Amino acid sequence: MSLYSHAESNTQKTWLYLTGFFLFVIAVGWVMSYALESPALLIVAVILSVVMSIGSWWYSDKLVLVMSGAKPIEKRDNPELYRIVENLSITAGFPMPRLYIIEDAQPNAFATGRDAKHAVVAVTTGLLSRLERVELEGVLAHELSHIGNKDILISTLVVVLVGVVAILADFFFRAAFWGGFGGRNNDRGGGQARLIMIGVAIVFMIIAPLVAQLIKLAVSRKREFLADASGSLLTRYPEGLARALEKISSDPHQLQRASDATAHLYIASPFRGKEKTSWIHKLFMTHPPVEERISALRGMSI
Numbered sequence: 001m002s003l004y005s006h007a008e009s010n011t012q013k014t015w016l017y018l019t020g021f022f023l024f025v026i027a028v029g030w031v032m033s034y035a036l037e038s039p040a041l042l043i044v045a046v047i048l049s050v051v052m053s054i055g056s057w058w059y060s061d062k063l064v065l066v067m068s069g070a071k072p073i074e075k076r077d078n079p080e081l082y083r084i085v086e087n088l089s090i091t092a093g094f095p096m097p098r099l100y101i102i103e104d105a106q107p108n109a110f111a112t113g114r115d116a117k118h119a120v121v122a123v124t125t126g127l128l129s130r131l132e133r134v135e136l137e138g139v140l141a142h143e144l145s146h147i148g149n150k151d152i153l154i155s156t157l158v159v160v161l162v163g164v165v166a167i168l169a170d171f172f173f174r175a176a177f178w179g180g181f182g183g184r185n186n187d188r189g190g191g192q193a194r195l196i197m198i199g200v201a202i203v204f205m206i207i208a209p210l211v212a213q214l215i216k217l218a219v220s221r222k223r224e225f226l227a228d229a230s231g232s233l234l235t236r237y238p239e240g241l242a243r244a245l246e247k248i249s250s251d252p253h254q255l256q257r258a259s260d261a262t263a264h265l266y267i268a269s270p271f272r273g274k275e276k277t278s279w280i281h282k283l284f285m286t287h288p289p290v291e292e293r294i295s296a297l298r299g300m301s302i
Helices: 002-034 040-068 078-090 125-130 133-146 151-177 192-219 222-235 238-250 279-283 292-302
Strands: 069-071 099-101 110-111 120-124
Touching: 002 040, 040 110, 040 120, 078 099, 078 125, 078 192, 078 222, 078 238, 099 125, 110 151, 125 151, 125 192, 125 238, 125 292, 133 151, 133 192, 222 238, 222 292, 238 292
Parallel strands: 099 120
Antiparallel strands: 069 099, 110 120
């Protein structure tokens, strides 16, 4: 698959996921309205799906920045960082993204935004202090490649969609075990409706994490390999990114605001060592092994 076909594929996947999310929430509303004989719940579900889909498109990047604790900076705050990103953006042929800094000792970075005109690149202070210039260029070129490949919107939407799935699961659970939405305790159908609601809640409590994982897995790990390759074409120095990945992966610091919801956005997993010791973090791993990425990059240098 070429870079251009990959970008087009990501655009199509974005609309597919938004449509699927819309239909999923409506289906949830229908089940609830049927079980509780309350048509108003279906209307609420439709409104919720519309609002969340539109909100995901326009505001998911802002949500990610808040969750990560990123703060905007100007050229005067870090002229060297600004110049590197500006030069790489000119080479890549798209607008200069906004720059954000995360006050954290772990070296890491991510890109977000709905398109190239509204893109953001965020880096940690640990990244700026640990990497040499050619290594930093490699990381920034990788993140800019995510923008060019149209990875960033679909990656950012995952954060919102997975979060909504978790909210729905919790909502069902509470509604089922605390009497539903009220007014359903009559002898004619209240007891049966509540049993149905409890059954639906249990099912959702079981499948919600699986649904969330499937959404995350839909963001293919191949996008990291492609961004590595695309970034190396920008800098024409694959070794810079390879060395950066070695330093990033070997750094022992934990990212203070690491989250399973946003981990897939970063250039490398923010969970230091937990992939091997914690089954939950291993389950939600969305990055290919760093060793494979480094090997591929050094293979490009030969």
